Amino acid sequence: MNLAINGLVQRFTDPDGRRPPATVLDGLNLTTGDIQALVLVGPSGGGKSTLLRILAGLDVPTSGTVAFDGVPLPRDERALQGYRRTVATVFQAYNLFPHLTAMQNLLLPLVHVHGLTEPEALERVREPLERFGLTAHAHKRPAELSGGQKQRIAILRALVVQPSRLFLDEPTSALDPEMTGEVLEMIGELKALGTQFVLVTHEMGFARKVADEIAFIVDGKVGTHAPAADFLDRCTNPRIRLFLDRTLHA
């Protein structure tokens, strides 16, 4: 994917007018090469999740443009809904619908959004469930699954609709280290399978391993943007160095 972002602004205004408007993205520009995996890192409140929501077609920016492979993202809700059906998003937590089993969660978008019959949908999820070792958990409800299993099912639900690209918003930050490992391992496999994705994460070590390019988002702008291999060397900004030193050695 070639991602081109131009002058992206996202400003939230308080409907009651009691607080001043907050500018979360402040004229952000970013142009990537033809890459498979882009990782967004940076401090909390810097705007990386807000950016990801815009890329995923969940929010509309105040101004500015975003284009994947030269195709600009639409701004009206109906067109965005169509766009969302071609991509997939996994959030930090609570992705799964608690009243449905893992299997029903997997089938829901296939049947209700992508028009598969139930047997077709079952056939579609069988092999991926097996590959990621989740078959034994398919009949369980989210409440019976561990945090790591829930996130893996959520990623699987995103994958089986065969999206053109996947957006992952801090998929491990609500998990303990052991479960973080199993989810990161799964994302690593996505990389090997050739899935295109944009990942927001705090796991710097993992970011360097899985990313083609890394963008450091701070104060609503891109602080540093570089190929993963020489990202650390390119960081001359002392504030970013300090952040990286802290997160890498924590």
Next chain:
Amino acid sequence: MPRWFAYTLVLTLLAAGGAWAFASLDMNWNWGVVWEYRSVFWRGWWMTVALSVASLLTSSLFGIIAAVMLRSRFTLAQAAARVYVELIRGTPLLVQLLIGWYVIAAALRMGTDQRYLIGVLVLSLFSGAYMAEIFRGGLDAIPRTQLDSARAIGLTPWQSLQLVVLPQAVRIVLPAVAGQLVSLVKDSSLLSVISIAEFTFNARNVNSATYSTLESYLPLAVGYLALTLPLSGLSRWLERRFRYEAA
């Protein structure tokens, strides 16, 4: 102490106390006269069932509409629903019924045969105000992230309501709705003040015809319990079931 034993003990003590109180009354029970009026009780009981079912359906509708308005972004809709809920919950049903019948129905030139319609309507408005808060709580209990997930997988707003929000909200509110139904059944007894021939009204008529007060009103208690006990059992069962699913 086993549960069955605790219940038996409590009920036995209650029966003993009741028997002692009634025995000390030195009453000349006159069940025979009342027995002749059994069809009047029976008709009234069924009328109460019918009024309750009708009011349950209408009040659920009112409750859902008001709950959606309470959560609306539009200030006017929010204000209208808030005023409705607070006015209704803050005043006695008796007063509402009297206003409904003697003021509103009169202003609309409604005939006496339409008192049943007004009765169900006022009872539904009354119960709907309580339902509104129950439904609002149910909708509030569904985290925003669920709506995000629904949008992210490409559901339309209608599909997300139908496949994600309602199935969860219904599970959350069902026990409370069943509980509200218990109140509704009992509250319907007040419809007697606008001469609707339901259970209580008919029992009162039997009393005035036979002058046997307790014999007329005791069957009333039994008749209402026959409706409310299964309902509160249902409410508790739903609550347990939901807890099990959420665990």
